[in-house]
Every structure is written in structure tokens, then in C-alpha cells.
Amino acid sequence: MTATVSHLPVAHLSRRSLLTILASLPFAAIPLAAQAQMDPTRATAFIQTTGEALVAALNSTSMALPQRRDRVASILRQAVDMEGTGRFILGRWWRVATPAEQQEYLRLFEETLIRNLAGRFGEYQGVRFSLSRSQQRSEDDALVTTIVERPSAAALNLDWRVAEVGGQPRIVDLVAEGTSLRLTQRSEYSAVIQRGGNQVSALLTAMRNQLAQMQAR
Secondary structure: OEEEOOOOOOOOOOHHHHHHHHHOOHHHHOOOOOOOOOOHHHHHHHHHHHHHHHHHHHOOOOOOHHHHHHHHHHHHHHHEOHHHHHHHHHOOHHHHOOHHHHHHHHHHHHHHHHHHHHHHHOOOOOOEEEEEEEEEOOOOEEEEEEEEEOOOOOOEEEEEEEEEEOOEEEEEEEEEOOEEHHHHHHHHHHHHHHHOOOOHHHHHHHHHHHHHHHHHO
16 A cells, blocks of 8 residues: 655654654644554554645645645544643643633643644655554553655655544554654653743743744745
8 A cells, every 4th residue: 555645744854853853843742642552554544544644735736825725624623632742741741730820831732743744744745655564562552653755865764653633533642763753752841840940831932932933924
């Protein structure tokens, strides 16, 4: 099963630069919020369907770039467990945050994630995305391996952890070359809070600034 995924933002990168870029994305910290055992066959079908939807959006000749990015954003919102993602990466600081801070954090997290990924997906061309294998990762999630290829670059394996969230399959982690990106992002967010005097407001300020920079591009 092979589909051409235009603009997938990883294929030409070295191992070090790949981990640096992906670890900087909020997508690197997707939580495990499963509610039932995940069938590997169903997980594979979900990743295939998601990939094909991205292909259709990215390769569309009838939509302008802003429209394609909006379509990619919509696909990602459906594919990723957004609320669970934000709560997981905030970790123990979720209990420290006030209800108002929790609400703003989740809003900023989703908007930053979507803008970051949708924008990066629009930067690359000529990438092929294919399914490799799937396996049961735990009682709650399955691991689906995909292969990303680009001309003049080595093939790259990306592993997607898929779990059932609210009765539907959702992406709960992305593993690049053995590195769980959800754990990387959780560590980085915690470091920002600690540098800000253990105040969640410090992270919110940093996220607002990041979002403002994205909007200015």
C-alpha cells in the first residue's frame, strides 16, 4: 500500500536535524488516552485513510495554498487526540494550573499544533508515504510503521501509536528513529514552566509568543 504524500516534512532530513525539528513540534507529545484495546488491523486502516486524505489535500490543484492548509488542519484535528495531547504533555502541571489556565492552554496548544503542522506540510514536495507493518504495542494501543521516501534521500521509518479514544482510533504518539516525541515535548514544556518560577502562566506566555510569530509569517 503506497501513496504519494506531497509536502511531508521529514524525508530529506538527517537523523539529528529530524529529531530537532520534530521534537520542537507539539505533535511530539501526544498522550496515551486509550479506552479499549486497539486492533492493529484497524490502526493500520486508520493511518492509511489519514494518509490518503492528506495526499488528496496536499496534491489538490483546485485549491490555493491557504485552502490546502485549512484542509490539512481539519484532517489533523480529526486524527489526533487534541485534548488528551495537551493534558498529557502538561503532566503534573495540569493540576497546578487554574481552570482558566487549563482552558487557555488547551486552546493555545491546539492552534499552535495545527498551524505548525499544516505550515510545515506545505513546505515539501515529491514525498512518498507507504505502510510497512503494524503490531500490538500494549493492551491499549498499536504501533503502525510507515516509510517516508524522497528522491536523493534515505528512507525514513516513522512509527505511529494509535489508540481508541472515545470509541474512535486516534494518533497518540509519533516515534522517530526510536525516540518518543510526546515524551520529548513533555520535558520541554516542563522546563519552560520551571524556568518561569513553576508558573503555568510562563508557558502560556511562551505559547502566545510562538503563535504570534506563526501568524506574522
